[in-house]
Amino acid sequence: MAQSSSPISAVAERYAGSLFELALQDNSVAKVEADLASFEAMLNDSGDLSRLINSPVFSSEDQARAIAAIADKAGITGLVGNFLRVVARNRRLFAVPGMIKxxxxxxxxxxxxxxxxxxxxxxxxxxxxxxxxAALKGIAGKDVAIAMTVDPSLLGGLIVKMGSRQIDTSLKTKLNSLKLALKEVG
Structure with missing residues (x-):
């Protein structure tokens, strides 16, 4: 298990590890990954869902009912549906994005x-x-599973995080570096 840098990531690691063990026993790792990706997409697309999982205002019962309804409506059943319900009852929904990663x-x-x-x-x-x-495989020396996200604020380029390494070739970072260099000169 990876070393955690915060209490939230420690919670995420524990829950993700437990879910993985259950998925492995059930021979449903691919299905669980697909369901988690589906839930993550909903989370990224819905400000209301994001507020639901991050707000301490909602009771655990309200969160559990809402998550159950959302999961059922989205066809997220089985392990991931039950997992989300348990996470909601335990007041850990705030850590779901970390759990998915x-x-x-x-x-x-x-x-x-x-x-x-x-x-x-x-x-x-x-x-x-x-x-x-293929390029990342050359760096890592093995196949690479990629999780893609889009952030238009980057303007261009990529940010790649692999393990503890980060490669930032975004135009936003290059422009910020140039801005800092110009401030030092001026």
């Missing part, structure tokens, strides 16, 4: 892959993702 990393390690989080200014095409995977 930790689960992906654990599953990738189990498959003998490295995991990478890639943030780009625009969605990458299939060919670009394939080329990126």
């Amino acid at each position: 930790a689960f992906r990393r654990i599953a990738a390690e189990h498959r003998g892959e490295a995991s990478a989080e890639v943030t780009s200014a625009h969605a990458l095409t299939g060919a670009q993702q394939t080329e990126l995977k």
Whole structure:
């Protein structure tokens, strides 16, 4: 298990590890990954859902009922549906994004892959993702599972996080560096 840098990441690691063990016993790791990706997409697309999982104002019962309804409506059943209900009852919904990342990393390690989080200014095409995977495989020395996100504020380029390494080739970072350099000169 990876060393945690905060109490939230420690919680996320424990829950993700438990979910992975259950998924492994049930031979449903791929299904769990797909359901978690589906929930993550809903979380990224809905400000209301994000507020629900992060707000301490909602009671654990309200959160559990809402999460159950959302999961049922989205077709998220089985392990992930039950997992989300338990997490809600235990007042740990705030850590779900970290749990999803930790689960992906654990599953990738189990498959003998490295995991990478890639943030780009625009969605990458299939060919670009394939080329990126090949380049990252050369760095990691093994296959790489990529979790893609889009952040238009980057303006261009990529930010790749793989393990404890981060490669930032974003235009936003380059412009900020240039801005700092110009301030030092002026």
